[in-house]
Amino acid sequence: MTLRLAVIGAGIMGADxxxxxxxxxxxxxxxxxxxxxxxxxxxxxxAHGAADVATDPEAVIARPDVDAVLIAxxxxxxxxxxxxxxxxxxxxxxxxxxxxxxAACIEVMEAEIAAGKRLEQLGFMRRFDGSYTEMxxxxxxxxxxxxxxxxNFHRNxxxxxxxFTGPMAITNSASHEFDVVRFVLGTDYATISAFQPKRSxxxxxPVMMVLETAxxxxxxxxxxxxxxxxxxxxxxxxxxxxxxxxSTPVYxxxxxxxxxxxxxxxxxRRRYAEAYRLQNRAFLDFAVTGRPSAIAASAxxxxxxxxxxxxxxxxxxxxxxxxxxxxxxPDFYS
Ligand SMILES: NC(=O)c1ccc[n+]([C@@H]2O[C@H](COP(=O)([O-])OP(=O)(O)OC[C@H]3O[C@@H](n4cnc5c(N)ncnc54)[C@H](O)[C@@H]3O)[C@@H](O)[C@H]2O)c1
Numbered sequence: 001m002t003l004r005l006a007v008i009g010a011g012i013m014g015a016d017x018x019x020x021x022x023x024x025x026x027x028x029x030x031x032x033x034x035x036x037x038x039x040x041x042x043x044x045x046x047a048h049g050a051a052d053v054a055t056d057p058e059a060v061i062a063r064p065d066v067d068a069v070l071i072a073x074x075x076x077x078x079x080x081x082x083x084x085x086x087x088x089x090x091x092x093x094x095x096x097x098x099x100x101x102x103a104a105c106i107e108v109m110e111a112e113i114a115a116g117k118r119l120e121q122l123g124f125m126r127r128f129d130g131s132y133t134e135m136x137x138x139x140x141x142x143x144x145x146x147x148x149x150x151x152n153f154h155r156n157x158x159x160x161x162x163x164f165t166g167p168m169a170i171t172n173s174a175s176h177e178f179d180v181v182r183f184v185l186g187t188d189y190a191t192i193s194a195f196q197p198k199r200s201x202x203x204x205x206p207v208m209m210v211l212e213t214a215x216x217x218x219x220x221x222x223x224x225x226x227x228x229x230x231x232x233x234x235x236x237x238x239x240x241x242x243x244x245x246x247s248t249p250v251y252x253x254x255x256x257x258x259x260x261x262x263x264x265x266x267x268x269r270r271r272y273a274e275a276y277r278l279q280n281r282a283f284l285d286f287a288v289t290g291r292p293s294a295i296a297a298s299a300x301x302x303x304x305x306x307x308x309x310x311x312x313x314x315x316x317x318x319x320x321x322x323x324x325x326x327x328x329x330p331d332f333y334s
Contacts, residue, residue, distance in 0.1 A: 003287055004031035006066045008057045008081060009073030010044040011035075013095055016269050017070050020280050022048035028284050034060045036073075057081055061088050068287040070280075071095055075172060079104035082299075086111045086119050091287035093280065095123040097175040098302025102310055105303035106327070112299055113332045117290065121283050122297040124179040124305070128278040131246040133295075135237045136184045144239030147185055150219045152177045153234040155227035157266060159204050166196050166316060169207045169223040171309040177221045178308040179301055184237060187215040189308050189324040194316035199226075209312055211324070230264020231271060300333035 007018050010033050021030045030050040034057050035041035041053040054060045057077070061069055061084045071081050071094040079099040085092035086108070098105050098120075112120055126132055138144050154173060164172075182188060191212045199205045206224035213219065235246040248271065254261045265271050282293035292298065307326050315322040 002027055002029045003284060004029050004065055004067045005070055006032040006034060006060045006063070006068075007044075007050075007070045007072060008034045008060060009071065009077070009095075010037075010040045011072065012267075012269075014070075014072035015044045015047070016276065017072055017280065018044050018048045018050065020277055021070075022050075024277055025280055025284055027288070031066055032060050032063070058084050061085055061090055066090065068092065068283075070283075075100050079108055082108050082120055083111050086115050089115070089119070091119050091121070091283070091290075093121045093123060093283040094302075096179070096297075096302070097172060097305060097309070098122055098299060099306055100171045100309070102303055102306040105299060105306045109299045109303060109330060109333070113330060118286075118292045118298065118332075120299045120302075121279075121286055121292065122299065122302045123279065124176065124183075124297040124301065125272055125275040125279040126176055126180040127183050127275075127295050127297060128282070129272060129275040131235065131248075132180050132184055135235075135244045135246070138242075138244045139184065139237065139239065140186075143241075144237070144243060145241030147215075147217050147237060147239050149217060149238040150181050150185065151234075151236045151238070152181065152219070152221045153224075153232065154222065155224040155230075155232040157226075157228060157230060159225035164204055164225060166204055166207050167313045169204065169225055170194065170209070170312040170316065171306070173223045173225060174207070174209065174221055174312065175305040175309060177219075177223075178305040179297055181211075181219050181221075182301070182304060183297075185213060185215070185217060185219075187213045187217070188304065188326060189219075189311075190214050191321050191323055192308060192311045192315050193321045194312045195319070196316065207312075207316065209315075211308070231267050232264055233268075233271065298333055300329060303327075 033045040034054040068091040209221040211219040311322040
């Protein structure tokens with residue numbers, strides 16, 4: 001008996017998820033590829049052997065031959081489509097962020113609580129990346145003492161389009177850091193400050209954020225979506241008795257013209273290939289057993305990232321430190 005999965009959104013991420021399901025997820029079948037563009041859905045379905053294609057995501061979620069759903073359409077579709085999955089009793093792996101704002105995340109949590117069972121896994125795949133799991137293990141194991149600071153750099157070659165703004169760098173790109181830092185440190189945020197340097201052109205400038213955690217640690221996050229040179233994520237967790245610095249997997253070093261060089265990836269897919277694979281396996285297990293992964297992010301974690309993002313947008317606009325104020329955590333997510 002295999003789990004029949006529908007992928008909604010067949011762009012960069014949806015095509016990658018379809019490949020993982022088809023090639024690397026024993027126990028799952030690629031049942032439907034759904035995209036607003038029929039042509040795009042067909043191309044991805046043909047490339048990865050999906051049984052069917054569709055353009056209406058709500059109809060796909062309700063199909064009796066679909067057991068679970070992977071949402072990889074744009075950010076603003078995530079919460080409405082997740083709500084449709086919960087209403088149809090379909091386990092759902094939704095790409096990050098759960099929603100650009102916290103109100104929609106609360107709606108998702110309320111629907112899941114009313115359904116009486118966990119159905120949502122959120123695509124914060126860095127929780128499955130070896131760099132962060134080693135940081136967390138070193139901290140939890142007492143190897144570096146109490147955590148003091150966590151440094152984070154997140155750079156993309158270029159932003160997705162001219163519509164991508166500084167506030168979107170906070171609510172979309174930085175949602176990865178908001179989540180994975182909370183996951184590693186095991187604490188929530190208290191405040192956030194955000195700043196942007198001036199660029200010489202009209203491209204979106206980097207956003208620099210500093211957060212204070214509820215436990216008194218400092219976290220800095222640089223999001224640079226027009227870094228030009230490559231996809232580059234770095235980080236270091238600093239404790240009172242040592243630090244853990246992130247390494248990026250490298251498969252070759254080039255020696256030529258008196259230089260010793262390594263290549264950068266063009267984007268995130270190669271850097272986090274193993275994390276996406278492990279995340280999707282955890283989702284398959286969750287969808288089959290009904291038991292959520294202990295590592296994966298929930299709707300509550302999506303809410304926490306959205307609250308940090310909203311406070312970050314306010315801090316960027318005002319130039320002042322903003323409080324990160326969350327509702328009490330529902331027992332359902334404990
Ligand atoms: N986890 C990660 O590392 C990671 C990386 C990149 C993007 N993302 C997230 O994945 C999502 C998709 O990003 P992408 O880069 O693949 O975008 P994309 O623009 O390449 O693809 C989005 C696709 O969704 C389709 N679409 C739009 N509205 C739709 C709808 N209502 N129903 C069905 N299909 C619809 C579009 O036609 C397009 O093919 C975004 O929310 C983004 O934040 C996550």
